[in-house]
Amino acid sequence: MEQRKAATTAKLKRMKETGNPISIITAYDYPSALLAEEAGVDAILVGDSLGNVVLGYESTIPVTLDDMIYHTRSVVRAAQHTFIITDLPFMTYHGSLDQTLRNAARIMQEGLAKAIKMEGGREICDAVAACTQAGIPVMAHIGLTPQSIHQIGGYKIQGKNSAQAQRLLEDAKALEQAGAFAVVLELVTEQLAAHITEQLSIPTIGIGAGPRCDGQVLVFHDAVGYGSDTAPKKFVKTYAEAGNMIRNGLTQYVQEVKNRTFPTQDHAFRMEDEVAGFLYGSAKK
Numbered sequence: 001m002e003q004r005k006a007a008t009t010a011k012l013k014r015m016k017e018t019g020n021p022i023s024i025i026t027a028y029d030y031p032s033a034l035l036a037e038e039a040g041v042d043a044i045l046v047g048d049s050l051g052n053v054v055l056g057y058e059s060t061i062p063v064t065l066d067d068m069i070y071h072t073r074s075v076v077r078a079a080q081h082t083f084i085i086t087d088l089p090f091m092t093y094h095g096s097l098d099q100t101l102r103n104a105a106r107i108m109q110e111g112l113a114k115a116i117k118m119e120g121g122r123e124i125c126d127a128v129a130a131c132t133q134a135g136i137p138v139m140a141h142i143g144l145t146p147q148s149i150h151q152i153g154g155y156k157i158q159g160k161n162s163a164q165a166q167r168l169l170e171d172a173k174a175l176e177q178a179g180a181f182a183v184v185l186e187l188v189t190e191q192l193a194a195h196i197t198e199q200l201s202i203p204t205i206g207i208g209a210g211p212r213c214d215g216q217v218l219v220f221h222d223a224v225g226y227g228s229d230t231a232p233k234k235f236v237k238t239y240a241e242a243g244n245m246i247r248n249g250l251t252q253y254v255q256e257v258k259n260r261t262f263p264t265q266d267h268a269f270r271m272e273d274e275v276a277g278f279l280y281g282s283a284k285k
Contacts, residue, residue, distance in 0.1 A: 007042045007083040009115070009137050009181040015042070015214070016203040022215025024085075024205055025223065028054050028071045032220045033078035044079055045117065045139075045217060046072045048087040049146065053221050060146045063089045065103055072111030085139050086113040090147045093118055097130045104136050117184070119145035121171025125178040132179030140175040142168055143209065144187035157208075159192035172196045172204075184217065185209040187235070208235030 015022050025036040026047040036044055050071055051063040065088075072086045086107050093100040107113050115137035118124050128138045143158040159165045169192070172183055182203040185193045190210030197204040197213050206213030221227045224240040256262035271279075 004040075004081055006081050006114070012042070012083075012182060012203050012215075013201075016201075022203055022205060024215060024217035026217060026219040027075055027079075028220070030074045030078040033075040033082075036220065037079040037082045041082060042215070043083040043085060044075055046075050046084065046086040046111075046113065047117075047219070048089045049219060053219060053227065059149055061090045061149075065089055065092050065106060069106060069111040072107065072113050076112040083115070084113045085115045085117050086111055087117045087119075093124065093127045097127060100127045101130060101134055101136075104131050104134075108136060115139055115181070117141055119147050121167070122174045125174050128175060128178040128180055138180050139182045139184065139205075140172075140180040141184040141186065142171050142175070142188075143185050146186075155187070157187050157189060159189040165189070165192045168192060169196055169199065172200060176200050176202050182215075185213060208233075 012022055014020075022043070023041050024043045024045055025032075025039075025041045026045045026049060027033045027036050028046060028050040033044055046068065048060040048063045048068060050067065051057040051060045055063070055067070057063070068086055068089055072084065076084055088100075088103060088107065092103040104116050107116050116131065117139040118128060119141040121142050124140075128140065131138050144152070144155060149155065159168050168188065172185075175183055180202060182205055183196075183200065184205045184207065185196060186206075187208040188196075188206075188210075190212065193204065193206055193209035194212035203214035205215045205217050207217050218236060222233065222236045223238065224242040225238045225244065226242040226246070253262065
């Protein structure tokens with residue numbers, strides 16, 4: 001496979017300007033990141049959704065900064081030629097700006113990410129500005145923000161009324177002004193997502209926000225149908241059924257172990273006859 005240069009914030013902005021859609025996959029470990037890079041994605045997001053997807057939590061809230069650093073390092077080792085963005089997890093950027101900068105620095109220095117992502121609107125603009133001024137690229141995230149799921153009251157479509165729509169548009173413009181290089185729009189109505197995309201000079205990345213964003217992001221496990229919790233989501237398209245293949249394969253493995261058809265002699269290693277004779281008194285045939 002021909003080696004390619006990783007995307008940069010400047011390249012992502014040029015992609016918006018030239019109408020070249022941006023593809024992003026959310027991945028959390030070495031094998032999934034390796035496959036994503038080989039597929040040619042423009043960027044990988046190490047999302048705090050790993051709490052739901054791979055750690056088994058009910059929400060992203062229990063995910064820690066150490067969790068994010070650990071998973072980012074494994075993704076970076078696999079995808080060395082892809083732009084890597086990592087979520088700052090719950091309550092790591094809502095205290096002092098000094099603490100926010102220390103947490104963001106850990107993601108960059110220990111996790112080796114190329115950028116961070118923060119959820120929220122105008123209320124986090126000071127944090128976004130502080131990070132960008134310190135040389136840390138920030139992707140913003142508005143609409144359905146999972147870290148605020150208990151305040152929002154569940155996984156609800158955002159921007160369905162004029163007040164919500166106006167607030168989200170103002171948030172997006174404020175985040176751009178604060179220095180964000182892109183903004184994720186999650187579960188935002190299609191018309192509003194298209195309008196925000198037209199109003200911003202930075203890329204919009206949609207998930208459940210319709211086709212008129214500058215790019216799209218899907219979770220690896222959703223895209224390939226991998227995992228037990230694969231309840232259908234309207235905004236997800238499943239491109240492979242890896243979960244079924246894996247489950248069927250493992251079921252066959254269990255059956256073959258139980259009926260002793262695995263392993264066979266083809267899977268075994270034999271010692272030399274003279275060694276067997278020395279051990280057992282006679283060579284084993």
